[in-house]
Amino acid sequence: MSLLSPLSLILFLPLGAMIVFLYLLKLRRKERVVSSTMLWRDAVADIQANAPFQKLKKSLLLLLQLLALLFLVFAIARPFIKARGMSENRIVVILDASASMQSTDMRPSRFEVAKSRTLGVVRDMGPGDTMLVITAGAKTRVVASFTSDKKALSSAISQLKPVDTGCNMRQAMVLALSLVAGKSAVPPRIAVFSDGGFNALSDLSAGNARINFIKIGRSCDNVAITGLDSRKTLSGDQQVFVGLRNYSMRERKFNLELYLNDQLLDIREETMAPGETRQEILSNTSNLDGRVTARLDISDDLTADNTGSVYLTKPRKISVLLVTKGNLFLQNALNLDTRTQLTRTDSLPADFGKHGYDLTVFDRIAPPASLPSGGYLLINASAPQGPAETGESVERPSVVDSAQNNPVTAYIDFGSVRIAKANYLKPKPWAVSVIDGEKGSLGVAGAKDNRSFVQIPFDLLQSDFPLRVGFPIFVANCIDYLAASPGARNESSGVCIRTGQPMYIDIPPGTEQIAVTNPDGNKQSLKVTQTPLIYDDTERAGVYKISGKGIRNEFACNLASARESATAPIAAVSVGGKEFNASGRPVETNRELYGPLLLLVLAVLSFEWYVYRRRL
Known part of the structure; x- marks a missing residue:
């Protein structure tokens, strides 16, 4: 005392x-x-x-x-006396609920330890204190509003569970600062229980808030699947790439198991030095069709990154109709894919709707008002049923960004592409911009009513895009995206996405309700209000099953996050240029005793x- x-x-x-x-x-x-x-x-x-x-x-x-x-x-x-916890009028607790908090270097897990310490802060609250609790995963959630009810706070905290996603601490901190700014003359306290696995917050201003970073975690002993993807070679073969990394400080030996639709396909013995990165390739998979799952048979700190899935489709012939007055670059790029059966014409055939082409490319020629089911690549052309509305015309537009997590624009650098003239696009609600200009979109993709579209609002022959190495990749991406079976659309390669990303489900006509079963076995019924239907409850790694009238499909969510797999806790965090050193326990504060003395x-x-x- x-x-x-x-x-x-x-x-x-x-x-x-x-x-x-x-x-x-x-x-x-x-x-x-x-x-x-x-x-x-x-x-x-x-x-x-x-x-x-x-x-x-x-x-x-x-x-x-x-x-x-x-x-x-x-x-x-x-x-x-020195008391554990905080003696402030307004207390905000941010609990990191990301995948790395499931690490077991602290028993039973980092997240359970963080919950226990948060409950300790609740017990030590003073008579006039109020607390708000926020969880930070891919989404930020307020699990308990400002209250002095210790029972309600303890109940809300006890029910929390971590997710298999990254940590959007910036969003959580912005919310916390906005809720306490100017609310009290006493500087508010923000306690962050985390291992520090999030991006720097140097662009934020803490104001008069006092931030305490309570470090959760001791060490890192983890091996992870850092990436899982499939590629089609020019010869038509498919390859599966599995990225591995040993984040621990010791050599690790384990087996890499590969499954096709839950049937064992291959086992590979791996020995990795500390910090080593490796890529395993599964070749000769052209005859495989279905879900390929990679699994690490290892005991380490984090299990969420020990499994990943990717989908393979058995090659089939793709009928392509190219409607153009002449574009040798585009024609050659379409012919590079051994699956395509290309038909070229300078005008739309009268019996176009009867052929049922998998992919139709309109190059500087307007499509008809009504289009049958299928995939459509619109180059300097627009359609009433297309994914975007045409906006203002612009000379020499610049590309400022492109969606690298979208299958249409993945692995392509559009930043240096030179375009003579274009019309900005405004995506419709069911479509997304995949190439962004300064004042509008320069590329839109989307799917609706069994029709999938990619729209480019400039003439390829009035740009240097066909001369760049990314052009044949772009055409190949469009073939894969537009000629795929219309069961599901998403924003990643194939039908696998990262945890926390939305899944775009194309709904067949007449379907009013679908059910999605997550990896834990919990089934969620969804009412169909639009197509594609956006499903964003993807916080668990694993396979999700989709069922409904006229639809039976699945997709996979993979963690594949180097930041989450590198589970070593950090020593300090920076907020608004101020560095807050980590503490292994809640900050000790002065608990004054004048109240009991006055009662005496x-x-x-x-x-x-x-x-x-x-x-x-």
Whole structure:
């Protein structure tokens, strides 16, 4: 115990002396001369008792008054003890719920330890404290609003579970700062329970908030699947790439198991040095069709990154109709794919709707008002049923960004492409921009009603795009995306996405409701309000099953995050240019004891009054 104002104890001396002095002056008798004291012995004894300093003998009232003064002066000196937790009016707790918090270097897991310490902060809340609890995963959630109800807070925290996604700590911190800004004269406290596996927050301003970073985690002993993808070679063969990395500080030996639709396909023995990165390739898979799953048979800190899946489609012939006045670059790029059976024409055939082409390319020629089911690549052309509305015309537009996680624009650098003229596009609600210009989109992709589209609003022959190495890749991506079976669309390669990303499900006509079963076996019914239907509850790694009228499909979610797999905790975080060092426990704060002392003062004075009344 310590005192915030120890000099206040000096007040006891003058105030105590004043009480004693007043007690000495309590009785004032007049002296009289009498003939005998025989009858006045009791009076003489009383006079002796009230003589200076004799009046203080056996005086319970005086002792009680001095004791009350002692407690009062001690309260004025502001005694305090160091208490775990926080003694603030408004407390915000941010719990990192990302995949790395499932690491078992702390038992039973980092997340359970973080929950336990948060519950400790709840128990140590003062009478006037209120707390808000936020979880930070791919999504930010407020699990308990500002409240002083310890039971409600404890119940909400106890039910929390981590997710298999990254940590969007920036979104959580922005929310926390906005909720406490200017709400109280007392600087608010924000406690972050995390292992530090998130991007820097240097662009944020903490204001007057006091941020405490409570480090959760001790070490890193983890081997991860950092990437899983499939590629088609120009010869038509398919290859599966499995990226591996040993994040631990010791050599690890394990088996890499490969499955096709849950049937064992191959086992490879792996030995990896500390920090080693490796890529395994599964070739000669052209005849494979279905889900290929890679699994690490290893005991390490994190299991969420030990499994991943990718989908392979058995090659089939793709009928392609190219409608153009002449574009040798485009024609050659389409012919590079050994699956394509290309038909070229300079005008749309009258019986176009009867052929059922898998892919139709309109190059500078307007499509008809009504299009049958299939895939459509619109180059400097627009259609009423297309994915975008045409906007303003612009000379020499610049590409500022492209969606690398979209199958149409993956692995292509559009930043240096030079375009003479284009019309900006405005994507429809069911489509997304895959190439962004300064004031609008320069590329849109989407699927609706069994029709899939990619629209490019500029003439290829008035750009240098056909001369770049990314052009044949772009055409190959479009073939894969547009000629795929219309069961599901997403924003990643094939039908596998990263955890936390939305899944775009193309719904057949007439289907009003579908069900999605997640990797934990929980089934969720969804009412169809649009197509494609956006499903964003993808926070668990594994396989999701889709079922409904006219649809039966599946997709896989993979963690594949180097930041989450590198589970070594960091020593400090930076917010707004300020560095906050990590602590292994909640910050200790001053718990003042003046409240109980004032109650003691009242209790002593009440007892003193009771004794006084009994003597009357």
